[in-house]
Amino acid sequence: MSSDRQVNRFSGHESFICRYGWLPKVYRAVKNDASLLRNDERATQALGIGRNMVKSMQFWGEASGVLRSANERGHEPGPVGKLLFGGRSPWDSHLESLESLWLIHWYLVSKGGLAAWSEVFGEGNLIRFEKKQLVAALAQRGEGAARPLAMSTLEQHASIFIQSYYQEERGTDDTLWCPLQDLGLMKAIKSESGSTVYNTEAKAPVGLTCRIFGIALTDFIANSENGQSIEFQRLLKSPGSPGLVFRLDEAQLRIFVDKLVELNPTAIRFVDTADTQNVIIDLEKIDQQYRLQLEEVAHA
Known part of the structure; x- marks a missing residue:
């Protein structure tokens, strides 16, 4: 992560989850008019939604890498946006595949x-948790903030995180449907006391492809x-590792590593000795499809 990025953002989503259709829509809007999101009136008219929702759409566009700030010019397509929606051969113009959602x-x-994404999926501090436990963890993360964080801000951020990955019942109301729910990364059960416990334990990652794993x-x-x-165990358990972020167990991680080695024999090696297991990668030789995101991010 670049040093100039905020690593503990608790707000900006305006209490809206990233709704179905938002990311392709905001990508195309910015592609046609780079300064659109700098003008509230034009943005609300062009996107057909209210001001707060426009701000939320911008937030999710930037956070997902679909957009990035271009300073005085406004916005431009970000690395993920270019990959999924741009060019002559976009991966997934309408954001319909699980592969694309794993990348996001x-x-x-x-x-x-x-903050919540880092707490749960980035660092793995919470695997099974109640909402109040997540709020408490977020409060601890925010202790060093320049301004004290209101409990309502922490509660809202926790709710948005949970709603992004879990919906109790899929009805006809699209306002509660975030595409990330389709990844199945979060389940919910009732505890003996009747409270809801959210579970993000490792499970078979439906739709995760070797291509996305290779990028990660x-x-x-x-x-x-x-x-x-890097040591294999670090790929499995270290903060920010593919194993932790994708919630892979050891066997699943080994399958993905072995497949990548098979596809890129001159660029990736898996060294298994009595003392250690290491994955070695030659970034100069790696297939460029695994470098697209990295190269774009380096200039962000």
Whole structure:
């Protein structure tokens, strides 16, 4: 994560989850008019929604890497936006595939600087938790903030995080549907006391492809201390690792690593000795499809 990014953002989403259709819509709007989001009146008219919702759409566009600030010019397509929606051969113009959602999930956790995302998926501090436990953890994260955080801000941020990944019942109301819910990363059960416990334990990652795992692996290793090799257990459990962010168990992680080695034999090696297991990557030789996101982020 670049040093100038905020790493503990608790607000900005204006109490709205990232709704279905928002990211492709805001990408195309900014592609046609870079300064659109700098003018509230034009933005509300062009996007057909209210001012607060426009601010939320901008927030999620930036946090997901679909957009990025271009200073006085307004906004421009971000690395994820270019990959999914841009160019002559966009991956997923209408954001319909689970593969695309896994990429957005990775970016939100690793680059978005969102406090709840970091607490749960980035650092793995909470695996099974009640909402009040998440709020307490967020309060602790916010203790060093320049201004004291209101409890309402923490409660709202926790609610938005949970609603982003879990919906009790999928009805006809699209306002409660965030595409990330389709990843199945969060389940809910009732405790003996009747409270709701949210579970993000490791499970088979439906729709996670070798391509997205490769992007995450390349990004993670490139930003590690060594920059070219890493212990397998760190890939599994270290803060910000693909294993932790994607909620993979050891067997699932090994399957993805082995597949990447098979696809990129000259660029990736898995060294298994009596003492240690390491993944070694040559960033100069890695297939460029795994470097697209990294190269764009480096200039963000």
